[in-house]
Amino acid sequence: MPWGSIEVEAKFTAGPDTEARLVALGAALAGSSSFRDLYYDTPDLRLTRADHWLRLRQGAGWELKCPPEPPAGGTGGVPEAAAQEPPAVATTYQELTSPRAIVGRLCGVLGVAPAPAWDQVPGAVAGLDLQEFASFGTRRRSYRLGGLRVDLDQADFGYAVAEVEALVGAQEEVPAALEEVLQLRRALGRDGATRVPGKMSVYLQRHRPRHYEALLRAGVLAGDPEPPPHGDDTAKRGPS
Ligand SMILES: Cc1ncc(C[n+]2csc(CCOP(=O)(O)OP(=O)(O)OP(=O)(O)O)c2C)c(N)n1
Numbered sequence: 732m733p734w735g736s737i738e739v740e741a742k743f744t745a746g747p748d749t750e751a752r753l754v755a756l757g758a759a760l761a762g763s764s765s766f767r768d769l770y771y772d773t774p775d776l777r778l779t780r781a782d783h784w785l786r787l788r789q790g791a792g793w794e795l796k797c798p799p800e801p802p803a804g805g806t807g808g809v810p811e812a813a814a815q816e817p818p819a820v821a822t823t824y825q826e827l828t829s830p831r832a833i834v835g836r837l838c839g840v841l842g843v844a845p846a847p848a849w850d851q852v853p854g855a856v857a858g859l860d861l862q863e864f865a866s867f868g869t870r871r872r873s874y875r876l877g878g879l880r881v882d883l884d885q886a887d888f889g890y891a892v893a894e895v896e897a898l899v900g901a902q903e904e905v906p907a908a909l910e911e912v913l914q915l916r917r918a919l920g921r922d923g924a925t926r927v928p929g930k931m932s933v934y935l936q937r938h939r940p941r942h943y944e945a946l947l948r949a950g951v952l953a954g955d956p957e958p959p960p961h962g963d964d965t966a967k968r969g970p971s
């Protein structure tokens with residue numbers, strides 16, 4: 732897919748038995764990694780208030796996670812549950828990686844014409860006055876099971892979260908992918924009855940409360956219950 736792929740994700744809180752359950756289901760450890768993410772927005776938060784997440788990921792480069800473009804003439808059958816209205820059972824995002832696609836989408840959201848000098852993302856970041864608003868490290872253990880991926884993350888600000896993820900190439904494939912993602916999460920003993928906040932939600936709630944409130948008001952984030960404080964054993968239950 733020239734414009735990136737569509738990511739269907741459902742988060743959950745991993746337990747001490749999660750990795751054993753994954754292996755029992757036939758999943759294989761695909762790798763362990765550590766990386767730092769830096770996220771950018773305009774001073775008046777226009778990108779994140781439009782649910783667009785521009786980041787520079789150490790070792791991967793620039794990436795833009797944004798709601799999938801509705802295909803011409805239809806919603807592409809994105810099921811309600813996967814819709815971005817919080818609380819979302821799962822989230823569906825396009826992940827753009829090509830500089831041209833990222834810059835084009837940024838300019839579209841901000842309503843400006845791309846300048847010739849913005850053929851690479853850093854030029855657009857400077858030209859659009861985008862500033863870093865979040866920076867945190869993640870230790871990740873990833874498992875693969877069929878076409879699904881399970882990431883067990885431990886953020887360096889003391890929060891652990893896991894997610895089941897499927898990548899599809901077209902909107903029409905989202906409903907089937909969503910069912911597979913939710914089925915695996917259930918098989919891991921996590922029914923999704925309680926909404927599990929992502930790392931960014933917790934980071935903003937703790938470190939950028941005004942930004943967090945703005946995203947609640949914009950309906951981009953749901954009012955997630957603040958997870959246990961640092962050092963709580965939930966945080967410790969991250970990737971072993
Ligand atoms: C449950 C939920 N999560 C994220 C969002 C929006 N959002 C906030 S930050 C954000 C960007 C980061 O996405 P996330 O999957 O939380 O982080 P990570 O797992 O490190 O990225 P990956 O490796 O999967 O690309 C999004 C989409 C939302 N509205 N609801």
Ligand SMILES: [Mg+2]
Pocket residue numbers: 740894
């Ligand atoms: Mg994710």
